[in-house]
Amino acid sequence: MAQAPKPLKSFYSCLDTRFIKEVPQPLQHVVIAHFVASLGGTVVFYTMEDVYSCDSHEVILGKVLEKPRIDGFVFFRIAQFYNGGRPNIEFLRMMLEHGYEVHFAREKISLRTAADLDRVFPIVFTAHFLEGRDEGHAFSLSVPR
Amino acid sequence: MGDLATFGSQGYEIFEGERRDKIDELRQKLFLRAKSAVGGKGPDEPAAFFNRFHEHKLSSADLNKVRLDIVDHCTKELDVARNLFTGFHSTLLNLVGPDVAAQRTVNLVIQQPGDSDQVPIHRDAPSNSHFEVIVWLPLVDCFKTKSMFILNKPDSSTGLDMLKSGKSYVDFSAFARGKGRDLSVPYGSACFFAAGMVHGCNVNIENETRWSLNIRYKNLFSPYGAKGLLEFFEIISLSPLSRIGFDFERQEYGASPKAP
Numbered sequence: 001m002a003q004a005p006k007p008l009k010s011f012y013s014c015l016d017t018r019f020i021k022e023v024p025q026p027l028q029h030v031v032i033a034h035f036v037a038s039l040g041g042t043v044v045f046y047t048m049e050d051v052y053s054c055d056s057h058e059v060i061l062g063k064v065l066e067k068p069r070i071d072g073f074v075f076f077r078i079a080q081f082y083n084g085g086r087p088n089i090e091f092l093r094m095m096l097e098h099g100y101e102v103h104f105a106r107e108k109i110s111l112r113t114a115a116d117l118d119r120v121f122p123i124v125f126t127a128h129f130l131e132g133r134d135e136g137h138a139f140s141l142s143v144p145r
Numbered sequence: 146m147g148d149l150a151t152f153g154s155q156g157y158e159i160f161e162g163e164r165r166d167k168i169d170e171l172r173q174k175l176f177l178r179a180k181s182a183v184g185g186k187g188p189d190e191p192a193a194f195f196n197r198f199h200e201h202k203l204s205s206a207d208l209n210k211v212r213l214d215i216v217d218h219c220t221k222e223l224d225v226a227r228n229l230f231t232g233f234h235s236t237l238l239n240l241v242g243p244d245v246a247a248q249r250t251v252n253l254v255i256q257q258p259g260d261s262d263q264v265p266i267h268r269d270a271p272s273n274s275h276f277e278v279i280v281w282l283p284l285v286d287c288f289k290t291k292s293m294f295i296l297n298k299p300d301s302s303t304g305l306d307m308l309k310s311g312k313s314y315v316d317f318s319a320f321a322r323g324k325g326r327d328l329s330v331p332y333g334s335a336c337f338f339a340a341g342m343v344h345g346c347n348v349n350i351e352n353e354t355r356w357s358l359n360i361r362y363k364n365l366f367s368p369y370g371a372k373g374l375l376e377f378f379e380i381i382s383l384s385p386l387s388r389i390g391f392d393f394e395r396q397e398y399g400a401s402p403k404a405p
Contacts, residue, residue: 078375089398107375121398122383122391126365127374134368 009041009071011103014060015048016076028076028105035105036074044070055083057091064098072101078109078124079131087128092117146334149239156298157338159330160236167232168333171223172284175356178218182211192332195285196353199257208255216253219358225251226360227381229280233335237362240278240337243384244365246374256291256346256355266321266345268301269361273340274370277363281336284356287329291351293336294325295344304343321345 013036015028023031029046036043045068049059060073073095075081081088093114095102102111111117147160162168176191183201188194203211219225226247230237237245256263269279281293296304304324307317321343330336338344340361349355363369365380365387372378383391 086398093399109375118395121395122387123374123378123380125391125394126380130366130369130374137368 006040009036009039010044010069011036011039011041011072011074011101012063012068012070013043013046013074014076014080015046016080017048017051017054018080019076023076032074032076032105035103035108039103039110041071043074049080054080057081057088061091064095064100067098070100072103072112074103074105076104077106078104078127082128082131087124089117089121089124147236147337149236152240152337152339154298156301156342157295157336159328159334159336160233161334162232163234163236164232165333167228168282171225171228171232172332174223175215175219175284178215179211182214192285195356198255198354198356205262208257212253212255216250219251219253220249225358226362226379229282229335229360230362230381233280233337236337237278237280241362241364241367243382244387245380245382246363246365246378247381248361248372249377249379251358251360254355254357254359256349256357258349258352258354261348263346263348266318266325266343268305268341268343270340270370272371273361274363274368274372275339275341276367277340277361277370279338279340280358280360280362281330281338282358282360283330283332283335284358285353286331287355287357289327289329289351290347290349291353291355292328292330293344293346293357294322294327295336295338295342296321296324296326298339298342300324301341301343305341318345322347 013029013032015025015032016023019028025048029043032046033043047059047063049057053059063073078087081092092102092111096111096114096117103109109120111120147158149158152158172191176194179198180187180194183203186201188197226249230245230247270277283292287293300321304317304321307320308314322345325343325345327347328336363378365374365383
């Protein structure tokens with residue numbers, strides 16, 4: 001007897017408001033959709049922060065607190081959580097503790113538990129640190145001077 | 146085989162693997178995957194299978210399909226970066242240190258005799274970081290046109306100056322082909338080269354197919370190029386000190402002090 005197909009996972013996607021000029025919304029949608037398909041899922045709703053809520057994540061926070069019946073949230077890139085001086089690890093932990101998966105399409109990084117967050121902490125912390133350290137230097141652009 | 150001082154002066158060197166068992170194990174797994182991709186046909190021994198791969202007479206499209214399938218398999222199942230780090234441990238430790246980021250996806254090249262489809266002469270940095278070392282690992286003995294050629298550090302600098310001064314890419318390529326040395330890299334060894342070294346390959350006119358992997362390693366904390374840490378690399382090694390540092394930093398973020 002043929003097995004019933006596994007139901008698709010459902011995700012809310014959150015585009016990167018600060019990166020629209022470099023990667024326009026339609027392209028961010030394509031990247032996210034392709035990544036979500038590889039997770040066995042589909043995007044059922046999308047949103048993005050206002051330019052003034054990019055650091056506080058109030059738009060996404062509102063969605064989390066609505067307790068939507070979805071598997072998780074997919075962001076375009078981890079830099080959406082580089083809030084000024086430090087990566088907003090606490091916010092990511094909060095989403096995971098609410099039972100939601102958190103994924104990042106550009107980096108293909110997936111967090112399903114708080115333990116996953118602890119595991120990726122070194123690379124996320126280091127990437128954020130290096131961005132601050134190397135910004136403005138020629139080698140950070142990697143083009144001939 | 147292999148001398149760090151030589152690497153330092155010419156920008157590349159061939160080092161013998163320290164853990165041949167790791168290299169053999171990796172090759173065996175790649176062989177099994179590749180053989181399955183061609184319906185189980187071909188010699189039963191890895192070297193013979195890879196060397197005679199052109200006898201399957203695959204179209205370019207089918208060859209690329211096989212290649213991409215193996216690359217995908219490497220990424221998902223074979224942990225190539227860590228296995229090669231073990232295989233060439235002291236060489237890599239000396240070149241990049243104990244805190245290591247490695248390219249997530251290994252590259253596989255299958256260069257059949259007479260195949261003119263090849264990457265142009267180039268150097269990886271820029272736009273990649275100059276602080277990367279490329280490990281070029283042949284899966285069969287490579288020599289003459291079955292191998293790659295590379296320019297040493299002084300000649301690579303001259304080539305770069307040519308491009309910066311406005312000389313054409315054609316002139317640069319001619320210069321590079323004149324100065325490039327075909328490398329003899331026996332299976333069980335790898336060529337390590339700095340990302341700024343000019344390199345390329347000639348059309349393979351030997352009667353054997355070249356199979357080679359290439360993967361990049363760098364010190365975790367060294368500058369990155371266009372290929373950023375999060376998108377293209379993974380951490381494969383941390384020194385005990387760095388582990389302690391990250392544990393304490395993690396604690397600042399309200400997390401448990403010890404990572405799993």
